[in-house]
Amino acid sequence: MSLLRNAVRSSFPVRAFNLNHAVAFCHRQSPKLFSTEAERPPASEDSSIDPFLQTTATGMVYGKLFGITRQTLRTDVINLLEGCNLTLDDIKVNYNRDFLPVGMMIQFPSRLAFDNAFKVIAKKGRLYRLENADRSQWDFLMPHDGKTLLLEGIPRNAQLEDVERFLSGCEYDPSSIQLTVRQGLPDPIRIARLRCSTRTEAMNAFITKNRGFCLNNQITVRVLH
Structure with a gap:
């Protein structure tokens, strides 16, 4: 019996050592195996561009x-x-x-x-x-696309009907005519903008109407691109 007790006592440190060794081994594993946080993706190479x-x-x-x-x-x-x-x-x-x-x-x-x-x-x-x-x-930026006409030098007393009469024979959208005034020297200049359906129509209006007259004023016609 004494021999048996001695054998049991001598085996205990070995078991304890094996258990402690296993626990320590688990702690040495990478924390990534136990982390619940999502890993951040690597930074894009284009971030510095x-x-x-x-x-x-x-x-x-x-x-x-x-x-x-x-x-x-x-x-x-x-x-x-x-x-x-x-x-x-x-x-x-x-x-x-x-x-x-x-x-x-x-x-x-x-x-x-x-x-x-x-x-x-x-x-x-x-x-x-x-x-x-x-x-x-x-x-x-608003696209004019070669279809917008700019009329410069319109008389101050000119009405919308006078502008339409000046543009007689041209193909354009009558509802697009906008009459405004911009700064000029020595006096402000009255202008009109309008829209044509195609670049060809806008260019034809430029060719036929540039330097024409609206009432008594000579009108400069430009195509905005």
Whole structure:
């Protein structure tokens, strides 16, 4: 019996050691196995990119072109940026309150086209300057699209019927006529804006009516792009 008791006592430390060793082993495991918190996804590699240069859901990139003049057409910009895959619908002219062009908003089909435009301007378009723009600037800008006519120099006493008589023979939307006054030297200038259905109709009105007379005033007709 004494031999049996001695054998039981000698085995106890071994069992206790094995139990403590198992508990310690569990504590040494990575806390990730017991954590209930969701792991954060790794940071995107694009997070450091200029937000202006990040493409939209449609892959578009936007820019603003400075250095244009009153005579610069959207087709001139398309020819300048040949290889950037631009169309007339990808360009909007930005006018100030006096309807003088101060820049052009351009919608590029890809980041590659945007980068290519920088290279082209550096080589052959040094009179121009291209800057990054945001999608909101593009959306905010009203598109005239070569279909809006601007009549400048309308007499102060002219009525809507006089403007319509001046435009006799032209195809346009009569409900779109807006008569306003803008600052001029030495006196304010009365102007009218109206909308044609097509670019061809707007250009025909420009050709036939520019420098014509409304009452006793000579009218300047412009096509807004």
